[in-house]
Amino acid sequence: MAEFHLTTPLTDADTTQLTAGDVVFITGTIYTARDAAHKRLMDLIDSGVQLPFPLEGSIIYYVGPSPAPPGRPIGAAGPTTSYRMDSYAPRLHALGQKASIGKGKRSDEVKAALRENMAVYFGATGGAGALLSKCITAARVIAFDDLGPEAIRELTVENFPVLVINDTKGGELYAKPDLAAVGLD
Amino acid sequence: MRTIQASDITDTVASMVRDAGVRLPDDVKAAFRRHMREETTPAAKEIFRQLLENAELAEETGLPLCQDCGLAVFFVEIGEDVRVEGSLKQAIEQGMIRAYAEGYLRKSSCDPMTRANTGDNSPAIIHFDFVPGDRIRIAFMAKGGGSENMSRVTMLTPAQGWKGIREFVLRRVVEAGPNPCPPIMLGIGIGGTFEKAPVMAKHALLRGLEDRHPDPAVAKMEDELLADINRLGIGPMGLGGATTCLGVKIEMAPCHIASLPLAVNVQCHSIRHREVVI
Ligand code: SF4
Numbered sequence: 243m244a245e246f247h248l249t250t251p252l253t254d255a256d257t258t259q260l261t262a263g264d265v266v267f268i269t270g271t272i273y274t275a276r277d278a279a280h281k282r283l284m285d286l287i288d289s290g291v292q293l294p295f296p297l298e299g300s301i302i303y304y305v306g307p308s309p310a311p312p313g314r315p316i317g318a319a320g321p322t323t324s325y326r327m328d329s330y331a332p333r334l335h336a337l338g339q340k341a342s343i344g345k346g347k348r349s350d351e352v353k354a355a356l357r358e359n360m361a362v363y364f365g366a367t368g369g370a371g372a373l374l375s376k377c378i379t380a381a382r383v384i385a386f387d388d389l390g391p392e393a394i395r396e397l398t399v400e401n402f403p404v405l406v407i408n409d410t411k412g413g414e415l416y417a418k419p420d421l422a423a424v425g426l427d
Numbered sequence: 428m429r430t431i432q433a434s435d436i437t438d439t440v441a442s443m444v445r446d447a448g449v450r451l452p453d454d455v456k457a458a459f460r461r462h463m464r465e466e467t468t469p470a471a472k473e474i475f476r477q478l479l480e481n482a483e484l485a486e487e488t489g490l491p492l493c494q495d496c497g498l499a500v501f502f503v504e505i506g507e508d509v510r511v512e513g514s515l516k517q518a519i520e521q522g523m524i525r526a527y528a529e530g531y532l533r534k535s536s537c538d539p540m541t542r543a544n545t546g547d548n549s550p551a552i553i554h555f556d557f558v559p560g561d562r563i564r565i566a567f568m569a570k571g572g573g574s575e576n577m578s579r580v581t582m583l584t585p586a587q588g589w590k591g592i593r594e595f596v597l598r599r600v601v602e603a604g605p606n607p608c609p610p611i612m613l614g615i616g617i618g619g620t621f622e623k624a625p626v627m628a629k630h631a632l633l634r635g636l637e638d639r640h641p642d643p644a645v646a647k648m649e650d651e652l653l654a655d656i657n658r659l660g661i662g663p664m665g666l667g668g669a670t671t672c673l674g675v676k677i678e679m680a681p682c683h684i685a686s687l688p689l690a691v692n693v694q695c696h697s698i699r700h701r702e703v704v705i
Contacts, residue, residue, distance in 0.1 A: 277542075278542055305494060306495070306535075307494050307533070308490070308491045308494045308496055308531060308533035309531045309532075309533065310531070311490070311531045314488075314490075317490060317491065317494065317531055318485075318490050318491040318493055318494040318496075318533075319494050320494050320495075322494075322495065322573060323572075323573040323606050323607075325606065345606070345608065345664070346573075346604070346605050346606035346665070365605075365664065367474060367478070368493075368573065368608035368664060368695070369478065369481070369608045369695055369696055369697045370477050370478060370480075370493075371481070371490070371491060371492065371493040371494040371495075372481050372484045372488065372490040372491065372492060372493075373480055373481040373484055376484070389544075390534070390544045390546075391494075391534070391535070391544075392544075405666075415666065416604065416605050416665045416666070417660055417661055417662055417667030417668075419601045419604070419659040419660060419661050420658065420659055420660045421601065421659075423658040423659065423660070424655045424658050424659060426594065426597060426598065
């Protein structure tokens with residue numbers, strides 16, 4: 243279990259050195275998008291329109307933050323469950339997205355896309371929304387303002403802590419449930 | 428007949444909802460501390476450390492514990508000898524709306540098909556019941572989507588019995604894995620009808636983590652399930668460890684001779700609920 247400090251945008255050299263279980267601190271710019279925003283990104287790609295942010299080397303954070311109280315750049319901002327974005331992720335990875343940040347399991351299709359495109363899946367601590375917001379120093383909506391919490395935001399992050407859940411070589415961090423211990427198989 | 432002003436109910440609900448979003452109940456914090464000591468791997472310990480720090484920070488800053496401030500679910504018991512001056516339902520809803528706006532809580536309620544956000548977290552999901560007396564008991568729970576999505580209802584056959592219940596619950600937890608932000612809490616409804624079972628499962632989530640079911644037979648079922656789930660080794664955030672589940676709470680009701688309804692409501696570690704008696 244190694245520790246890395248990475249700066250965005252990510253390169254192949256950044257991602258291929260990572261192994262499931264590594265701790266990574268991200269500094270730079272990351273983009274938020276969850277269910278509704280992903281659907282719209284697909285529509286933009288289908289119609290050949292330029293996306294609101296450069297996908298090349300990008301990190302997409304699956305989050306719908308709570309509203310920013312006065313004097314803060316953002317409200318609570320922990321990860322949302324990633325599998326809902328599984329149907330969109332392979333296409334985005336093929337177009338240059340290098341990493342996503344979320345929580346929970348990914349589909350086999352996403353894991354294959356990670357291997358093919360030298361991309362990784364990071365996990366952040368679910369439910370630690372107040373804590374994680376401390377590493378976000380600036381936030382602004384860059385697309386789909388009407389989606390409210392689901393709008394696409396550009397976040398400036400400093401040492402944002404994540405774990406490598408799925409790496410570029412097919413490694414996965416999540417524990418395999420011990421079915422035998424409870425008499426199931 | 429006692430009379431209560433609707434505006435008083437709105438004020439009370441507003442403050443309880445707001446408080447629930449930022450302050451984790453003491454029993455949950457105590458459970459985090461205990462499990463942090465008992466976990467043996469650095470990753471599992473670290474998750475609990477972060478959750479405790481998150482809870483502290485939320486209290487200090489007034490930021491919500493989690494960005495998913497949930498749909499607002501209420502269980503309301505109305506004394507048969509109490510009258511509300513104004514609309515009880517509106518009073519609760521207005522209190523909730525005010526809390527989500529003033530507390531900078533995220534509004535997550537949307538149209539199921541267009542997905543357009545309703546903008547104020549309405550409607551509140553309210554379950555009413557009538558009880559003897561001249562008081563109103565209002566219990567509130569902020570129910571996050573990630574854990575709610577992992578919940579399931581099924582209709583078992585009577586022959587499947589406890590073995591079938593146990594297997595369904597364990598398989599559900601395995602299937603959910605890291606998705607619902609473990610360590611989880613489980614509310615389980617056994618019996619009733621197709622719609623009654625999940626309401627019981629949700630209601631069961633209002634109980635404290637240390638709360639023992641008054642019926643020793645049911646308490647034993649809860650203990651057994653809790654021990655089994657924690658044998659699975661899924662652990663905090665799915666990273667492995669001894670704490671997959673913090674508590675199992677069961678509610679039961681008689682059912683049809685042909686049926687065995689079963690509902691499993693998954694609650695994440697962000698167990699946000701409050702109760703007031705007016
Ligand atoms: S499952 Fe619970 S802790 Fe996790 S993101 Fe949803 S509301 Fe927050």
